[in-house]
Amino acid sequence: MDKGKRDFLKITGACALGLSALPLVKATAKEKGPAYINIPKALQGKRWAMVIDVRKCQEQQKRGECNKCAEACHYIHNVPKIPNEEEIKWIWKDTFEHAFPGTAHEFVPDELKEGPFVLLCNHCSKPPCVRVCPTQATFQRADGIVMMDHHRCIGCRYCMAGCPFGARSFNWRDPRPYIEKLNYQYPTRRRGVVEKCTFCAERLGEGLEPACVEACPAKALIFGDLEDPTSEVRKILKEHLTLRRKYELGTHPNVYYLV
Amino acid sequence: MIDRVFRVGEEFKRLLLGLLVLMGLGFICYLFQFTKGLTITGMSRDVSWGLYIAQFTFLVGVAASAVMVVLPYYLHDFKAFGKITILGEFLAIAAVSMCLLFIVVDLGMPHRLFNVLRYPTPHSILFWDMIVLNGYLLLNILIGWNVLDAERMGVAPPKWVKPLIYVSIPWAVSIHTVTAFLYAGLPGRHYWLTAIMAARFLASAFASGPALLILLAMLIKKKTKFDPGEEAIQALSKIVTYALIISVFFVFLELFTAYYSKIPGHTQHFDYVLFGLHGHAKLVPWTWLSNILAVVALFLLINPKTRKQEKTLKIACLATFFSLWIEKGITLVIAGFIPNPFDTITEYMPTIPEVFITIGVWATGFFILSVLYKIAVTIKEEVAS
Numbered sequence: 001m002d003k004g005k006r007d008f009l010k011i012t013g014a015c016a017l018g019l020s021a022l023p024l025v026k027a028t029a030k031e032k033g034p035a036y037i038n039i040p041k042a043l044q045g046k047r048w049a050m051v052i053d054v055r056k057c058q059e060q061q062k063r064g065e066c067n068k069c070a071e072a073c074h075y076i077h078n079v080p081k082i083p084n085e086e087e088i089k090w091i092w093k094d095t096f097e098h099a100f101p102g103t104a105h106e107f108v109p110d111e112l113k114e115g116p117f118v119l120l121c122n123h124c125s126k127p128p129c130v131r132v133c134p135t136q137a138t139f140q141r142a143d144g145i146v147m148m149d150h151h152r153c154i155g156c157r158y159c160m161a162g163c164p165f166g167a168r169s170f171n172w173r174d175p176r177p178y179i180e181k182l183n184y185q186y187p188t189r190r191r192g193v194v195e196k197c198t199f200c201a202e203r204l205g206e207g208l209e210p211a212c213v214e215a216c217p218a219k220a221l222i223f224g225d226l227e228d229p230t231s232e233v234r235k236i237l238k239e240h241l242t243l244r245r246k247y248e249l250g251t252h253p254n255v256y257y258l259v
Numbered sequence: 260m261i262d263r264v265f266r267v268g269e270e271f272k273r274l275l276l277g278l279l280v281l282m283g284l285g286f287i288c289y290l291f292q293f294t295k296g297l298t299i300t301g302m303s304r305d306v307s308w309g310l311y312i313a314q315f316t317f318l319v320g321v322a323a324s325a326v327m328v329v330l331p332y333y334l335h336d337f338k339a340f341g342k343i344t345i346l347g348e349f350l351a352i353a354a355v356s357m358c359l360l361f362i363v364v365d366l367g368m369p370h371r372l373f374n375v376l377r378y379p380t381p382h383s384i385l386f387w388d389m390i391v392l393n394g395y396l397l398l399n400i401l402i403g404w405n406v407l408d409a410e411r412m413g414v415a416p417p418k419w420v421k422p423l424i425y426v427s428i429p430w431a432v433s434i435h436t437v438t439a440f441l442y443a444g445l446p447g448r449h450y451w452l453t454a455i456m457a458a459r460f461l462a463s464a465f466a467s468g469p470a471l472l473i474l475l476a477m478l479i480k481k482k483t484k485f486d487p488g489e490e491a492i493q494a495l496s497k498i499v500t501y502a503l504i505i506s507v508f509f510v511f512l513e514l515f516t517a518y519y520s521k522i523p524g525h526t527q528h529f530d531y532v533l534f535g536l537h538g539h540a541k542l543v544p545w546t547w548l549s550n551i552l553a554v555v556a557l558f559l560l561i562n563p564k565t566r567k568q569e570k571t572l573k574i575a576c577l578a579t580f581f582s583l584w585i586e587k588g589i590t591l592v593i594a595g596f597i598p599n600p601f602d603t604i605t606e607y608m609p610t611i612p613e614v615f616i617t618i619g620v621w622a623t624g625f626f627i628l629s630v631l632y633k634i635a636v637t638i639k640e641e642v643a644s
Contacts, residue, residue, distance in 0.1 A: 023377060085605060094601065101602035102523060125458035128446050134385035135374040154374050155297075155367020158385055162305040165601040166448025169369065170307060173298035191296040192367030249446040 045225035047125065047144040048199055049254040050213075051236050056220035058111060069091065069118060072215035073197070078188045080178030088169040090197040091120040091212055099245060112259060113244075118221065120212070121146060121167040121197035122245065122253030129159035130166065138194070143225075144254060145199045153193040160194060164246050165198035165253070168196045198221075226254065233239050260408060264630050270482075271633065283620010288612040289364060297367055300613040305605035306308040306596040308365070310589075310617050315361035317467070317588035318624075319438040320397065322354035323374045324468020326431035327498050329492075333424050339490035340624040342639070346479075346486060346487065347472060348403035349631040351431075354468075355396040357624035364616055365436045384440045390436045403631075409572040411638045435460045442595065450528035452596040453516075459509040460587075467583040470576040477573060479632065485639040496572055503579055507553055531576045532594045542594060545585050552582035563615075565640035 060066045063113045073079070073091045080088055093116035097104035104113065124233045129138050137152035138159050171191045179188060186202065189195055200210035208214070213221045224233035233256075236242070242256040292299050302309045325347035331337035332344050363369050380386045402423050409416035439457035446452070473495050476487040517525035530536050532546040559565040559575035566572055598604050609617070 013594055023373065060391070085480070086298060086306065087304055098601040098603060101600075132384065132445070134380050134389070135371075135378045135382040137374070137381050152371070152374055152378065153368065154371045156362075156365070156442075157307045160304075161448060161595075162445050164445075164600055168303070171296070172300075172302070173296045191298075194367075222293050246447060251446060257379065 001188055022045075033116060038193050039207070040206060043204045043209070045143045045204075045205055046227035047254065048123065048204075049144075049224060049226045049233050049256065050120075050199075051222040051224075051233050051242065051258055053220040053222065054112075054115060054117060054259045055219075055258070056218040057116060057118060057216075060216075060218035060220065061116060066217065068215045068217060069212035069221060072211045073200075075181060075184055076200075076211045077186055077198075078175075078179050079195075080175035081180055082173070082175065082178045085174040088171065088175065088195065090169075090195070091118060093117065094119050100243065103243075115259060118212075119165070119245075120165070120255065121199075122165055122255045123197075123199055123253070125252035125254060126250060128162040128164070128251055132158045132162040134158065141201070143204075146196075147198055147201060148193075148195055150187075150189050150193045150195065155192040155194065157194060164249050164251065168194050170194050218244045260404075260411065260634050260638065263634045266637070267633065271629070274629060275626065278622045278629065281286055282619050282626065283621035285616050285622065287603045288615040290617065291612055292364070292616065293369075297365075299553045299610060301607050301609045303607070305599040305603075306441070306593060306607035308592055308596070308615055309607055310609045311361045313367070313588050313592035314617060314620070315358050316438060316460075316592055317584055318354045318358045318361070319392070319435055320464025320583075320587065321468045321471060322351045322358065322392075323431045323461070324436040324472070325351035325399065326428055327465055327469050328472070328495070329424065329431075330428050331494070337494070339488055339494055343472070343476060343487045343491050344346075345403055345407055345635045346475060346632065348399045348406075349635060350472060350475070350628060351399045351627035352396060352467070352631060353624045354402065355392055355399070355434075356627050357620055358392055359396070359618075360620045360623060364620065374461070375503075380592070384437060384444065388434075388437045388441060393431065394513050395427070395430055395434050397424055398430060402427060406637055407635055410642055432461065435464050442592075446597050447600060449522075449524035453513060455509055455512060459506065459513075462502055462506035462509055463504075463583045463587060466506050467580050467587075468498050469502070470579040470583075473499065473576045474573065474580070475632070477569065480638055481639065483636045485643070487634045488579035492572075493567065496560065496566050496575075499576065499579055500557075500566065503553065503556060503560065503583075506583070507557065528594050531597050532590050536598065537604060539606050541596070541606050541608060542590050545589055549582045550584035552578040552585075556582060559570055 032091060057066075070089070070091050070093070072087075074081075077090060079090055082088055083095055095115050096108060096113050096117060099115065099117035099119055107140075110208060123146045124143055127140060130140050130146060131137075133139075134156065135152050137149045137154070139149070140146050155170070157170055160170060171189055171193055174191045176188055176190075182188070200208070203210060209223050210221075213223045222232055222236060224231035225232075226233060226237075230235065236258065237256060240258055243256050244253045244256055247253065300309060300311075328340045328344050328347035333342035363372060366372060367392035375386060375389055401421055405420050406416045439460040442448070442451035443453060469521050476495075484540070488490050514529065515530050522563055527536060531539065532542045534540070535605045556578035559571050565575065578596055594606050597606065637641045
């Protein structure tokens with residue numbers, strides 16, 4: 001190869017490298033995006049949390065199988081019904097030993113053993129999913145809510161490995177054909193992204209409580225701001241002994257169980 | 260230098276053709292996955308990483324092992340490795356290429372891959388892994404190509420290559436350390452949450468990589484006029500021996516901590532791979548095959564007589580490579596998800612398209628490797644004659 005050809009190739013290579021850096025320049029040199037609109041009736045909080053009164057839920061179950069929280073949530077958020085191993089769930093019921101592995105012993109009262117324990121994203125104060133996400137597609141808001149940006153998620157599923165609570169679901173297939181009744185007020189997801197409970201951030205913005213809290217006929221789900229000393233959740237935590245799932249891992253879960 | 264590839268014999272053409280067929284099959288299966296989604300794999304909500312990420316993990320080790328020929332040659336002036344450093348560096352290029360491909364085929368949204376660059380996130384280990392892997396690929400391309408080119412011209416390599424070579428040594432260690440950190444920092448995944456993970460990764464890498472390099476050197480010696488040299492192969496075999504001993508020792512350390520403390524979070528994953536858990540035992544045959552192969556390899560490697568004989572050394576290297584491939588390319592990643600965070604068990608079995616995609620990526624790596632080795636060997640032959 002003579003010198004001229006080689007130099008040509010070198011310059012071409014350098015140009016290609018420069019061009020490929022263009023998106024980086026665009027991304028960093030961008031102007032500030034649009035600001036948020038503050039709706040006056042929006043619920044404001046600094047550390048949103050939920051208390052789940054397992055006894056109230058149990059009593060309700062005695063009056064007949066109740067799954068209203070999950071039904072409301074999954075309808076409002078267009079969560080598809082995909083059976084078995086590709087299941088997508090934001091909120092669901094499980095037993096004591098699954099919710100608190102290693103805590104249940106053989107003599108636990110039968111009632112407690114069955115629960116049901118309502119499980120959902122814990123919106124941890126120190127969320128490992130946010131720490132591991134390589135694109136900040138999952139991030140923590142100022143009010144503590146751990147959110148998902150479904151337009152940014154690359155589907156690497158590192159957050160699923162990072163979450164110790166099994167709160168995250170991946171869209172292994174196109175979820176849209178599995179949505180029973182479409183809610184046009186909320187977006188659907190496409191395949192290839194991870195999703196989970198968002199503490200109904202969109203409803204809080206409109207001054208509404210999370211859908212599961214509103215739907216629970218037993219008022220077993222209590223939602224509030226832990227930084228607010230007058231909130232009901234603070235009152236309950238002060239007066240009763242509550243459990244948190246896998247607190248020893250230091251993720252500081254914000255869902256408390258009253259048993 | 261690339262023109263050397265086109266001056267090839269029938270046998271080499273058949274090899275490339277065979278690899279191309281496998282790549283084509285893999286690509287067709289990937290198109291299937293691209294249209295249907297990752298649902299066509301055996302992965303699930305509970306076992307959310309499978310064969311792809313496991314291969315990636317194993318191959319980072321193979322890539323890192325190039326340092327085992329580069330370091331003795333450049334830092335200790337061990338002349339016997341002079342002839343084969345290029346083989347190590349080109350193996351690293353092929354291995355890192357496979358790693359990157361395995362990441363891409365595992366993504367749910369592959370076309371959003373560059374979001375990792377658009378939104379750089381230093382608190383994510385995956386971000387750092389992207390940096391060190393691509394950096395290592397670039398280093399090895401620059402170093403390998405320039406050193407070989409200089410050899411062809413009969414001159415010393417350009418001066419700026421030397422510092423890059425020195426940088427590439429700790430860089431090789433970094434790629435496998437960072438890859439171990441992907442796993443070793445996750446709360447609630449006790450199988451991976453162990454401080455020795457990076458050390459274990461490096462030990463097994465320095466056994467499996469050089470073992471593959473010995474096999475490749477033997478093949479080159481047989482098929483071409485280039486002889487990598489008996490001294491180099493023997494020195495490599497000692498590296499494999501020590502690295503495998505250390506790797507097995509590290510696994511025993513893990514087993515002690517798990518089974519003496521008897522903490523369920525630590526024992527149950529080992530129970531799952533070694534004996535089966537609550538009647539679920541899909542990985543048990545693999546684990547024991549890996550264990551047996553490791554014992555065979557150790558027996559043949561520690562005994563100087565069998566280590567020095569080409570035939571038995573070949574068996575030892577094959578056993579080492581496959582034993583560690585099973586350990587890191589199958590069991591380590593998958594068993595981390597079993598049992599799941601609810602203490603229940605969902606098992607994993609790759610599907611046929613998933614296996615073909617995996618084979619396709621391996622074939623792509625070996626295609627790159629064949630082409631690069633062809634160039635390197637032809638130049639070596641030219642220089643020698």
